[in-house]
Amino acid sequence: ELKVEQNPLFLSMQEGKNYTIYCNYSTTSDRLYWYRQDPGKSLESLFVLLSNGAVKQEGRLMASLDTKARLSTLHITAAVHDLSATYFCAVDLSGTYKYIFGTGTRLKVLA
Amino acid sequence: DTEVTQTPKHLVMGMTNKKSLKCEQHMGHRAMYWYKQKAKKPPELMFVYSYEKLSINESVPSRFSPECPNSSLLNLHLHALQPEDSALYLCASSQSRGGYGYTFGSGTRLTVV
Numbered sequence: 001e002l003k004v005e006q007n008p009l010f011l012s013m014q015e016g017k018n019y020t021i022y023c024n025y026s027t028t029s030d031r032l033y034w035y036r037q038d039p040g041k042s043l044e045s046l047f048v049l050l051s052n053g054a055v056k057q058e059g060r061l062m063a064s065l066d067t068k069a070r071l072s073t074l075h076i077t078a079a080v081h082d083l084s085a086t087y088f089c090a091v092d093l094s095g096t097y098k099y100i101f102g103t104g105t106r107l108k109v110l111a
Numbered sequence: 112d113t114e115v116t117q118t119p120k121h122l123v124m125g126m127t128n129k130k131s132l133k134c135e136q137h138m139g140h141r142a143m144y145w146y147k148q149k150a151k152k153p154p155e156l157m158f159v160y161s162y163e164k165l166s167i168n169e170s171v172p173s174r175f176s177p178e179c180p181n182s183s184l185l186n187l188h189l190h191a192l193q194p195e196d197s198a199l200y201l202c203a204s205s206q207s208r209g210g211y212g213y214t215f216g217s218g219t220r221l222t223v224v
């Protein structure tokens with residue numbers, strides 16, 4: 001059974017600080033996605049990582065994928081309050097239409 | 112059009128009611144999905160339609176009945192639900208298998224009383 005684990009589950013950080021969220025998965029996949037969810041809202045696509053070594057950056061967020069280590073990271077640079085949300089990674093179960101979502105990381109950026 | 116539109120946004124229904132959730136996309140995506148999300152949990156896959164055919168049913172109780180009338184529309188018919196079915200129901204679509212990720216609709220917040 002494919003498992004997708006994120007850590008930390010909860011993250012409270014000061015504005016201006018850097019931090020990394022980790023997403024580990026248990027089976028072979030070369031496609032991984034990051035989503036953001038604000039409270040009571042739907043999921044917003046942040047990054048699509050489609051190969052080993054892929055790195056994508058948007059604003060203060062940067063995502064990377066290491067398919068050999070079965071690990072993706074979401075790095076936050078100089079956090080601001082607007083980044084407060086829950087972040088999910090999702091792994092594409094190869095050969096199917098099925099994504100398996102990670103446990104989620106609830107991020108709170110304190111002013 | 113790069114959106115997935117879900118209606119209604121909020122729904123309160125009794126356990127004996129029948130209601131339907133609707134989802135529409137005009138991006139030419141050929142796969143559409145229903146997810147259920149409980150508070151503070153990740154989304155859980157319910158159904159996948161590929162080219163208007165049901166391709167995945169994640170052992171969902173029969174009180175949830177999906178329907179895909181055409182390539183742009185996806186419905187979820189609800190009947191005799193239980194209070195524990197209260198959740199955020201998310202529709203999504205994608206171009207093909209995996210690929211470039213899902214586009215999610217804004218969701219329907221369902222409360223069963």
